[in-house]
Amino acid sequence: MTGTQCFFFIGCFLLSCALGSDWRVSMPQNIKVLAGSCVLIPCSFEVPDAYKARLAQVTNGVWRKHSRWFTDGIDVFNSSVSQNILRGKIVGNLTERNCTTILHNIPRNYTEKYYFRVGGGFLYTFPDFVNLNVKASPDKPLVTPVGELMEGTQVTINCSAAVPCPRLPPALTWVPLSLGASKKGQRVNQDGTEVAFSTLSFKASHLHHGQRITCAANYPLEQGGSSDQAAEAVILSVLYPPKNTSASVSLSQPVASGTNVTLTCNSSANPKVEGYTWFRRRGSEVTEMRPGECLTITVTEGNTGLYHCEARNQHGKQNSTEVQISVKGEAWWIWVVAVIALLLCGSVILGLCRLGKSRKSPSNLRGLSVDESSVYANINTVTKSRFMADNEAVYSNEDEAVYNNEDMTYPRKTGSSTGQSGAAIDNYDLYINHTTPSCQRRDIGQPAKSKS
Numbered sequence: 001m002t003g004t005q006c007f008f009f010i011g012c013f014l015l016s017c018a019l020g021s022d023w024r025v026s027m028p029q030n031i032k033v034l035a036g037s038c039v040l041i042p043c044s045f046e047v048p049d050a051y052k053a054r055l056a057q058v059t060n061g062v063w064r065k066h067s068r069w070f071t072d073g074i075d076v077f078n079s080s081v082s083q084n085i086l087r088g089k090i091v092g093n094l095t096e097r098n099c100t101t102i103l104h105n106i107p108r109n110y111t112e113k114y115y116f117r118v119g120g121g122f123l124y125t126f127p128d129f130v131n132l133n134v135k136a137s138p139d140k141p142l143v144t145p146v147g148e149l150m151e152g153t154q155v156t157i158n159c160s161a162a163v164p165c166p167r168l169p170p171a172l173t174w175v176p177l178s179l180g181a182s183k184k185g186q187r188v189n190q191d192g193t194e195v196a197f198s199t200l201s202f203k204a205s206h207l208h209h210g211q212r213i214t215c216a217a218n219y220p221l222e223q224g225g226s227s228d229q230a231a232e233a234v235i236l237s238v239l240y241p242p243k244n245t246s247a248s249v250s251l252s253q254p255v256a257s258g259t260n261v262t263l264t265c266n267s268s269a270n271p272k273v274e275g276y277t278w279f280r281r282r283g284s285e286v287t288e289m290r291p292g293e294c295l296t297i298t299v300t301e302g303n304t305g306l307y308h309c310e311a312r313n314q315h316g317k318q319n320s321t322e323v324q325i326s327v328k329g330e331a332w333w334i335w336v337v338a339v340i341a342l343l344l345c346g347s348v349i350l351g352l353c354r355l356g357k358s359r360k361s362p363s364n365l366r367g368l369s370v371d372e373s374s375v376y377a378n379i380n381t382v383t384k385s386r387f388m389a390d391n392e393a394v395y396s397n398e399d400e401a402v403y404n405n406e407d408m409t410y411p412r413k414t415g416s417s418t419g420q421s422g423a424a425i426d427n428y429d430l431y432i433n434h435t436t437p438s439c440q441r442r443d444i445g446q447p448a449k450s451k452s
């Protein structure tokens, strides 16, 4: 029995020695320090019962760099010495086993292990240490991810940044400032280190969609000035139902009966519009037409009316304003035909008269007329061939009539030199992509999109 007890006692004693169970220090494992600023090291310790009585005599503490042993380590701060490698202060009450310390103006190359050594009633260097990681510029602040926001909801975005030196906390600023109100604060983490935060609140609007929000941290330094700015940005994604829904028509109205026109529905939504429905209204009668972003109709008296589209996604729907589809009166056409016929007759008669005159002085007039026509023909072939060459890929499937329309709509292109025409085509492509997302509005001479 005595042998077992003895063995037990010895084993216990060895174990407690090996683990140093009663000598214990608590401090963070790692602290990021900003060079030129201070660092607060939260610290508390325990002593074996046998030493508790002598705690009252504990008067000083030392921070030893690199090694626990005085042969290898360097004492960078001793609280009972006035000239130290590092300026500092033990802010905790050592007799209450609080060894919390502030070390000032940490040089850049002071990344090391730091051990605490207590002195006074007894001398002891604790085996646990803190890693001080000294950095020239601060880490980016942390911005809470916000995910997808529903329009109209109140949003709070939290930005937080470490405060290694509580006397000189970072200033946190939001860009853009105008977004909403922010609330600032400082909090102590479980391990005793501190963190500064700023909480920005605003109501999500579709106008915020795609907007970049930045939280910037500016750390002042002990010698004045401040360290590099550290900033983190988030891009807002706001979900919203269709907005700015509009309907447009490819040809200005009225048009001749039998003309094909394309109606295009345009709307902005997030997620993008899932479906479009077209309606025709005639008085109080509303007819639902084919669905789709574009609606091509062959205009007749039978399908004139006010057209509008409805765009929808999972968050809602919206109707566009109405566009009028109408047919030019028949009578108007008869008049036009009559006038053209009259003009033709007139010119034929005039031509006959000229023919009669020209026989009297043939050499003069014939020479002039030949010159004129050849000049005209040259211009025509030059402009047309250039245009065709520049736009071969885009237009290869188009017919003559389309080219002629293009010539009239975009005269700049035909006149541009080869050097400039590249740029002109780029602009033109942009224009197509922007206005005709997927509709083929061939009837006004715009080519189908060549790229997808």
Ligand SMILES: *[C@@H]1O[C@H](CO)[C@@H](O)[C@H](O)[C@H]1NC(C)=O
Pocket: 044, 091, 092, 093, 098, 099, 100
């Ligand atoms: C130690 O002292 C510091 C500075 O006075 C204080 O903020 C901290 O709360 C104390 N820690 C404990 C465990 O009492």
Ligand SMILES: *[C@@H]1O[C@H](CO)[C@@H](O)[C@H](O)[C@H]1NC(C)=O
Pocket: 093, 094, 095, 096
């Ligand atoms: C430290 O704590 C002891 C015991 O609680 C107290 O008597 C002493 O005044 C304290 N010292 C300081 C500087 O606060």
Ligand SMILES: *[C@@H]1O[C@H](CO)[C@@H](O)[C@H](O)[C@H]1NC(C)=O
Pocket: 107, 109
């Ligand atoms: C740290 O750098 C300074 C000069 O910047 C130098 O004087 C000092 O010896 C260096 N200390 C260590 C521990 O490397």
Ligand SMILES: *[C@@H]1O[C@H](CO)[C@@H](O)[C@H](O)[C@H]1NC(C)=O
Pocket: 060, 061, 062, 078, 079, 080, 081, 117, 118, 119, 120, 123
């Ligand atoms: C701090 O320095 C003083 C004076 O040199 C010394 O007596 C004391 O033991 C040192 N403290 C520790 C904890 O080593």
Ligand SMILES: *[C@@H]1O[C@H](CO)[C@@H](O)[C@H](O)[C@H]1NC(C)=O
Pocket: 156, 158, 159, 160, 187, 195, 196, 197, 198, 199
């Ligand atoms: C923002 O972050 C700080 C620090 O992590 C935290 O104390 C605070 O409660 C957070 N605020 C909100 C609104 O989430």
Ligand SMILES: *[C@@H]1O[C@H](CO)[C@@H](O)[C@H](O)[C@H]1NC(C)=O
Pocket: 206, 207, 243, 244, 268, 269
């Ligand atoms: C709707 O149009 C207005 C005015 O043109 C514009 O300010 C707004 O950003 C547009 N909304 C969307 C969702 O595109």
Ligand SMILES: *[C@@H]1O[C@H](CO)[C@@H](O)[C@H](O)[C@H]1NC(C)=O
Pocket: 258, 259, 260, 298
């Ligand atoms: C109008 O569209 C219809 C059907 O797509 C087509 O058959 C017809 O040839 C087109 N008419 C004109 C003038 O382009």
Ligand SMILES: *[C@@H]1O[C@H](CO)[C@@H](O)[C@H](O)[C@H]1NC(C)=O
Pocket: 279, 286, 310, 317, 318, 319
């Ligand atoms: C859009 O118009 C159609 C036809 O007038 C109607 O049935 C529908 O409810 C309207 N949609 C919205 C969102 O107002």
Ligand SMILES: *[C@@H]1O[C@H](CO)[C@@H](O)[C@H](O)[C@H]1NC(C)=O
Pocket: 244, 246, 248, 266, 267, 268, 434, 435, 436
């Ligand atoms: C469609 O709407 C967007 C924004 O609401 C606008 O930028 C674009 O020019 C419009 N397109 C057409 C063809 O109206």
